[in-house]
Amino acid sequence: MEDTTSDMDVTLSPTLAAKEAELEDVETQLAHMSYGSRTPATWISKALDELHSQPKGHLDVGIVLIILDINDFSKACRVHAYNLFAHTRLRKACEKFALRPPHQGIENLLVLEGKDGIPVLVPRPLSYDITSASARSISYAETTRAIDEVQPGPNQGESWSRYYDIFLRIISGRDSKSIGISRDNLDVALRQITALVDIANAHHCDISMIAEKLMVTFHVYGGRLYTAVGQDPIRWCKLGMDLQDEPLYKEAFIHLVGAYDSIYGKTTELPSQHNILPLNVQGMIAAEARELKDKRMNIDLLLQSMSVLRTTKGKTAFVSHYDDDPAAYDLVNLFRDYMTDHIRHLRWDAPLVPTYLCSHTEGCNTVAGFYRLLSRGKHAYMRYEDVMKHWNMGLEGDDAETVKSTLKKLKETAKKYVQPLVVSHLQASGSEELHYLTCVKVEAEDYPWLAEGST
DSSP states (O other): OOOTTTTTTEEEOGGGGGGHHHHHHHHHHHHHHHSSOOOOOHHHHHHHHHHHTSOTTSSBOSSEEEESOTTOGGGOEEEOHHHHHHHSSOHHHHHTTTTSOOBTTBOEEEEEEOSSSSOEEEEEOTTOOTTSHHHHTOOEEEOSOOOTTTSOOTTTOOOHHHHHHHHHHHHTTOOGGGSOOOSSOHHHHHHHHHHHHHHHHHTTOOHHHHHHHHHHHHHTTTHHHHHHHHHSHHHHHHHHHHHTOHHHHHHHHHHHHHTHHHHHOSOSSOOGGGTTSOHHHHHHHHHHHHHHHHHHHHHHHHHHTOOOEEEETTEEEEOOSTTTOHHHHHHHHHHHHHHHHHHHHHHHOOOOOOOSSOOSOSSTTSHHHHHHHHHHOTTSSSOHHHHHGGGTTOOOHHHHHHHHHHHHHHHHHHHHHHHHHHOOOOSSTTGGGOSSOOOOOOOGGGSHHHHHHHO
């Protein structure tokens, strides 16, 4: 006999796998009871009575009755068959019970079942009644991945029946404002939308069909959305990928690359505890992080090997010897030491000791803070007065002017070197306060759905 659940992501619970033949016999009996039988469809009657008492605007039309909570028939709803079957793979599973007379306008009955992981909609005969001994012996377990992050807890105030109610409103064409996703609490909205993505995947629903309405909800949060992305980039990156939403995915991706060392540790691979993201996305993040680190190293080398050009009698040359210009040469070495001390700290956690040149209170002890400081130039670091203390203020006349002009040129050159690192491609405000770089430019090949499509 054909398996009722052959076209659904539903299998028998492992504890009942050995009773598969017995289960088919039970469902055959249940189906037989509905064919022209006068057996009352008690569930349908109770559910319809509750449904008719609901406020106007509930899902109360259509020939498909869906019971979302066997202990609370007020959570039942009716949907049009063409909406349900067009967006899921439930049609074939429902056809097994489609040849009997309808009951009170209902031709198909589906029940939300499953205790482990994500529960799914299971077709049942119209005469199905949970109070029957045979029906009680049937148990289903959903086979797609379980997500602890979405499984509602006692303090979350929502259940899978609520998530399914939202899902059914979406596929029924309801306006985005009336589908029930929170427009006031972003954390709740994230939990709801993450659950909806998993429900859609469990029923083979095209994500792009629901993504537009889901993202409309997110857009009402404005800048708060992108601030939240920075606080939990892993989960938002996964959701952006699932919804194939480029702005959302890009924002999270930039955070993950920039904060790679602080999030994942200074390793070359992402640790397994962060496997919420697919391996290919983890690889993209790791590759971009290595590329960013290489860019930093090249710029660091430039900062540590800087010289300065001097023009004398129409001829321009690098200051490379004390005899050329002792004050300028000494200043160049002082400038290089400043760069080297900070770079050693950022790269190898070498201690930063406060000196007359830097008290290390200006944010220079973080990666982004250091390069931002250099990009500001002028009096942001190595102030002229502090530099002059190196000579105990003993320089005068041309030597003092040489130090001032040379320091200015060194800072201008350093600013030019670090400029590519201080550019931010984030949508969120406040990127200038982050301790990591946000200069990553996300290309088409970094979007997994675009990269896969191109191949």
